[in-house]
Amino acid sequence: MKAEIVSIGTEILLGEILDTNAQYIAARLPALGIDLYFMHQVGDNRARLAGVLRQAWDRADLIICTGGLGPTEDDVTREAICDVIGEEPAVDPEQERILRAFFAGRGYAMPERNLKQAWLTPSTRAIPNPRGTAPGWWVEKEGRIIIAMPGPPTEMQRMWDKEVEPQLRGRSSNAVIVSRTVKTAGIGEGTVDEMISPLLHSENPTIGVYSRADGIHVRVTAKARTEAEAQALIAPVEERLREILGNAIWGYDADEMHDAVGALLAERGLTIATMESCTGGLLASTLTDTPGASRYVRGGIVSYATEVKIRFGVSAETIARFGVISGETALEMAEAARRALSADIGVGITGVAGPDSQEGKPVGTVHIAVAGPGDAPPTTTSYTLGQGREAIKRRAVTTALLLVRRAVLAADARATGRAG
Amino acid sequence: MKAEIVSIGTEILLGEILDTNAQYIAARLPALGIDLYFMHQVGDNRARLAGVLRQAWDRADLIICTGGLGPTEDDVTREAICDVIGEEPAVDPEQERILRAFFAGRGYAMPERNLKQAWLTPSTRAIPNPRGTAPGWWVEKEGRIIIAMPGPPTEMQRMWDKEVEPQLRGRSSNAVIVSRTVKTAGIGEGTVDEMISPLLHSENPTIGVYSRADGIHVRVTAKARTEAEAQALIAPVEERLREILGNAIWGYDADEMHDAVGALLAERGLTIATMESCTGGLLASTLTDTPGASRYVRGGIVSYATEVKIRFGVSAETIARFGVISGETALEMAEAARRALSADIGVGITGVAGPDSQEGKPVGTVHIAVAGPGDAPPTTTSYTLGQGREAIKRRAVTTALLLVRRAVLAADARATGRAG
Numbered sequence: 001m002k003a004e005i006v007s008i009g010t011e012i013l014l015g016e017i018l019d020t021n022a023q024y025i026a027a028r029l030p031a032l033g034i035d036l037y038f039m040h041q042v043g044d045n046r047a048r049l050a051g052v053l054r055q056a057w058d059r060a061d062l063i064i065c066t067g068g069l070g071p072t073e074d075d076v077t078r079e080a081i082c083d084v085i086g087e088e089p090a091v092d093p094e095q096e097r098i099l100r101a102f103f104a105g106r107g108y109a110m111p112e113r114n115l116k117q118a119w120l121t122p123s124t125r126a127i128p129n130p131r132g133t134a135p136g137w138w139v140e141k142e143g144r145i146i147i148a149m150p151g152p153p154t155e156m157q158r159m160w161d162k163e164v165e166p167q168l169r170g171r172s173s174n175a176v177i178v179s180r181t182v183k184t185a186g187i188g189e190g191t192v193d194e195m196i197s198p199l200l201h202s203e204n205p206t207i208g209v210y211s212r213a214d215g216i217h218v219r220v221t222a223k224a225r226t227e228a229e230a231q232a233l234i235a236p237v238e239e240r241l242r243e244i245l246g247n248a249i250w251g252y253d254a255d256e257m258h259d260a261v262g263a264l265l266a267e268r269g270l271t272i273a274t275m276e277s278c279t280g281g282l283l284a285s286t287l288t289d290t291p292g293a294s295r296y297v298r299g300g301i302v303s304y305a306t307e308v309k310i311r312f313g314v315s316a317e318t319i320a321r322f323g324v325i326s327g328e329t330a331l332e333m334a335e336a337a338r339r340a341l342s343a344d345i346g347v348g349i350t351g352v353a354g355p356d357s358q359e360g361k362p363v364g365t366v367h368i369a370v371a372g373p374g375d376a377p378p379t380t381t382s383y384t385l386g387q388g389r390e391a392i393k394r395r396a397v398t399t400a401l402l403l404v405r406r407a408v409l410a411a412d413a414r415a416t417g418r419a420g
Numbered sequence: 421m422k423a424e425i426v427s428i429g430t431e432i433l434l435g436e437i438l439d440t441n442a443q444y445i446a447a448r449l450p451a452l453g454i455d456l457y458f459m460h461q462v463g464d465n466r467a468r469l470a471g472v473l474r475q476a477w478d479r480a481d482l483i484i485c486t487g488g489l490g491p492t493e494d495d496v497t498r499e500a501i502c503d504v505i506g507e508e509p510a511v512d513p514e515q516e517r518i519l520r521a522f523f524a525g526r527g528y529a530m531p532e533r534n535l536k537q538a539w540l541t542p543s544t545r546a547i548p549n550p551r552g553t554a555p556g557w558w559v560e561k562e563g564r565i566i567i568a569m570p571g572p573p574t575e576m577q578r579m580w581d582k583e584v585e586p587q588l589r590g591r592s593s594n595a596v597i598v599s600r601t602v603k604t605a606g607i608g609e610g611t612v613d614e615m616i617s618p619l620l621h622s623e624n625p626t627i628g629v630y631s632r633a634d635g636i637h638v639r640v641t642a643k644a645r646t647e648a649e650a651q652a653l654i655a656p657v658e659e660r661l662r663e664i665l666g667n668a669i670w671g672y673d674a675d676e677m678h679d680a681v682g683a684l685l686a687e688r689g690l691t692i693a694t695m696e697s698c699t700g701g702l703l704a705s706t707l708t709d710t711p712g713a714s715r716y717v718r719g720g721i722v723s724y725a726t727e728v729k730i731r732f733g734v735s736a737e738t739i740a741r742f743g744v745i746s747g748e749t750a751l752e753m754a755e756a757a758r759r760a761l762s763a764d765i766g767v768g769i770t771g772v773a774g775p776d777s778q779e780g781k782p783v784g785t786v787h788i789a790v791a792g793p794g795d796a797p798p799t800t801t802s803y804t805l806g807q808g809r810e811a812i813k814r815r816a817v818t819t820a821l822l823l824v825r826r827a828v829l830a831a832d833a834r835a836t837g838r839a840g
Binding site: 012013014015016017018019020022023024025026027028029030036037038039040041042043045048052274276278279280281282283284285287288289291293294297298299300301302303304305307308311340341342353354355389390393 | 432433434435436437438439440442443444445446447448449450456457458459460461462463465468472694696698699700701702703704705707708709711713714717718719720721722723724725727728731760761762773774775809810813
C-alpha cells in the first residue's frame with residue numbers, strides 16, 4: 001500500500017507552525033506495511049489543495065490529510081476532497097446531533113457556521129473526535145482511501161491512535177517493517193560494534209549501531225508479512241543482544257534515561273539529591289519529569305552563586321584552591337547535596353555554560369561527581385564539549401544521569417562481591 | 421516570485437527526523453516578498469525527486485531544496501537537478517581544492533567518493549559551506565532559480581543566513597510582508613482588544629490579537645514594496661501601542677519571558693532565589709538559560725520532599741495546617757528561599773504535577789508566591805489547569821516569571837509614589 005501525507009494550513013507555509021503531524025503519522029506507517037513516498041504541505045486554498053490531492057489520488061492507495069477541518073470559510077479540506085471524488089457534501093443528522101451536544105455540554109449554542117463540520121458524502125464516514133468539534137473523514141472509493149484528520153496535534157494523535165491506525169492494520173499486503181532499539185551506555189560505539197559483530201551480517205532483521213547523546217543505540221529492524229512475524233524475527237536477536245551487552249543496556253525504544261535511572265533508584269529504595277551550578281536545576285527538573293519521582297528524589301540545591309555553594313556545605317578552601325570549575329568542587333557539591341538533603345546519592349555539577357569562559361576554563365567545560373550510594377568511592381567525569389548554553393546544559397544532565405546509573409550498578413556489583 | 425520548498429531524505433519519510441529546515445526557510449520568505457505555495461518531503465530516490473522538481477520547475481520561479489548533498493550513492497539531489505535542467509555535472513577544480521583542504525585541515529585524506537561534492541554544471545555556482553563538506557548549489561536557468569542546501573540544520577541555517585537570503589533580497593517584485601509582535605502580560609485578551617480598538621480597523625498594517633502562554637501578543641503586519649517601507653508603516657502603530665499598553669509590554673518578536681525578567685532584575689540590581697516543589701528546578705533552570713544570569717540568580721532549592729521544605733525554612737505548622745499544596749506554603753517557600761539564599765526576591769512554587777492528585781487537590785493545582793523585593797507585600801496566584809506533567813511544569817514556570825515581573829513593577833510604582 002502506497003501513501004502520501006498532506007498537511008493543510010497557510011500558517012505552515014508562513015513558517016508559523018512546525019508540521020509535527022506529518023512526522024507523527026510517518027513514524028507509524030512502516031509497522032503497518034504502508035510505504036510513504038511523498039509528504040506535502042499546502043495552504044488553505046481549495047484549488048491548490050485539490051491539485052495535490054488529485055495527483056496523490058492518481059499514484060497512491062492512501063492519502064492522509066491533517067488540518068483544514070475547522071468551521072470557517074478558510075477550512076477547505078472537505079470541499080477539496082469533494083472536488084477530487086466528485087461528490088456533494090450534505091449535513092448528516094447524526095453528526096449534527098453529536099456536534100450540537102458537544103456545544104451544549106460546554107454551555108454554548110452552536111454557531112450555525114459550524115454545521116459544515118457535520119457534512120458527509122456518500123463515500124464518507126465520520127471518524128469520532130471527542131477532543132474537538134471536527135470529526136475526521138474516512139473516504140473509501142475506487143479502491144482508494146482518503147483520511148482527513150483535524151490539525152491540532154492532541155486531536156489528531158488521539159484520532160490516529162484510537163480510530164485510524166487500528167482500522168488500517170492488516171489493510172496493506174506489503175511487508176511490514178518493525179524496529180526495536182536497544183539503548184546502552186558506558187561502552188563506546190567501536191566496542192559495541194565489536195561485541196555484536198557476529199550479529200551484524202544478519203539480513204533480516206538488519207542491525208545498525210548509532211551513537212546518540214544518551215549512549216550507543218542498537219537498532220534491530222525486521223521485515224515480514226505481519227507485525228507478529230516481524231516481532232518473531234526480532235526476539236531471538238534481542239535476546240542475544242541482552243546476553244552480550246548485559247547491564248550496559250539501560251532501556252528500549254522510547255525509554256528515556258531519566259526514567260531508567262528513576263526505575264533503578266526506586267527498585268533499590270535509594271534516594272537522590274543534587275547540587276547544580278551551570279545546569280541551574282535542569283538535572284533536578286529532568287529527574288522529576290518521571291511520574292512517581294517523589295519516591296526517590298529528595299530535592300536539590302541550585303548553587304548558582306559561589307557563596308550559595310559554601311553556605312550549603314562546599315568548602316571555601318577547596319574552591320579557593322581548585323576553583324569553582326573543578327572536579328574537586330563538583331565532588332564536594334555532590335557530598336554536600338547528599339548531606340544537606342539526607343539522600344543516599346548526591347550529584348554535583350559545575351561547569352561553564354558560556355557565553356564567556358570562567359576561571360580561564362573554556363566554555364563547555366563540565367565537571368560532574370556522584371557521591372554514594374553507601375560508602376562507595378565517588379564516580380566522577382569531566383569533559384569540554386558543546387556549543388550553546390542550552391545544549392551544554394542538556395548534555396551535562398544526560399552525562400550526570402549516566403554517571404548515577406554507573407554508581408548504582410557499581411554498588412550492586414560490590415554488594416554481590418561481598419555477598420559472594 | 422513563487423517558491424516551493426523540497427526537503428530530501430528517506431529518514432524524513434520514515435518519521436525519524438522532523439523536517440525543521442522547511443519551517444526555517446518558510447518563516448523567512450514573506451519578508452523577501454516570496455510567496456510559498458507548496459512544501460514537499462521526498463526520499464532519497466532520484467526519479468521521484470526529479471518528478472517533484474520538474475513539477476515545481478513548471479509552476480514556480482524558485483525551488484529551495486535541503487538534503488541529499490552528501491557523498492554517498494543515496495545522495496541524489498545533484499543528479500535529480502541535472503535531470504530537470506538537462507545538464508551534465510563535472511568536477512570543478514576550485515571546489516575540489518576547497519574540499520581537499522577541508523579534509524586536510526582535519527588531518528584526513530579525502531575519500532574519493534566525496535569528489536561528487538565538487539561537482540558543478542554550466543548553470544550552477546557553488547554556495548560556500550564552511551561548516552561541512554557539501555557546498556550548496558545555486559542554479560539559474562530559463563528565468564528560474566534552484567537552490568540546494570545541505571540537510572544538517574547548522575549547515576543549512578548558516579548557508580541560508582549568510583549566502584542565500586542576502587542574494588534573494590530584492591529579487592522578487594512582489595510586495596514584502598513584515599510582522600512585528602508586541603508581547604504583553606497582566607491584561608486579558610478582551611481588555612487588550614478594547615484598549616487598542618481604534619487601531620484594529622487599520623488595513624495596512626493589519627493588527628491581530630492572540631492569546632499565548634506568556635500573555636497577550638499583538639501582531640502588526642505590513643505589506644509594502646520594500647522591507648523599509650513596511651517597517652515605516654509599522655513604526656507609528658508600534659509607537660501607539662507603546663503609548664496605550666505601557667509597561668504591560670514585556671518584549672517583542674522572539675523575546676522570551678525569562679530574558680525579559682532577567683533584564684528587569686539586572687537593570688535594578690535585584691537578585692532572585694527560588695524554592696520549587698512540583699516544577700523540580702525548572703524555574704531556576706529557565707532563569708539561568710539567559711546568558712549573564714549569574715548577575716541576578718543567587719540559586720534555588722528544589723524541595724521535592726516535604727522534610728526538605730521544612731529543613732530550609734518552611735514552617736512545619738503551616739504545612740500541617742494548610743497542606744503542602746497551599747498558597748500559605750508557597751508563600752513560606754518564597755520567603756525561605758529569599759532568606760536562605762540572601763536574595764532580594766524569593767519565589768515559591770508548590771503544586772500537583774500528577775499523574776495522581778495530592779492532599780485531595782486535583783492534578784494541575786499550582787500555588788505560586790513571590791516575596792520581595794524590599795518590604796513589598798507578597799504577590800501570589802493559584803490556579804488549576806493543564807494536562808500532562810511537563811505542560812503543567814512549563815505553565816507554572818511561565819506564570820511564576822509573570823508574577824516576578826509584576827512584583828518588580830509594583831515595587832517600581834511604590835518607589836515612584838513615595839518619591840512623588
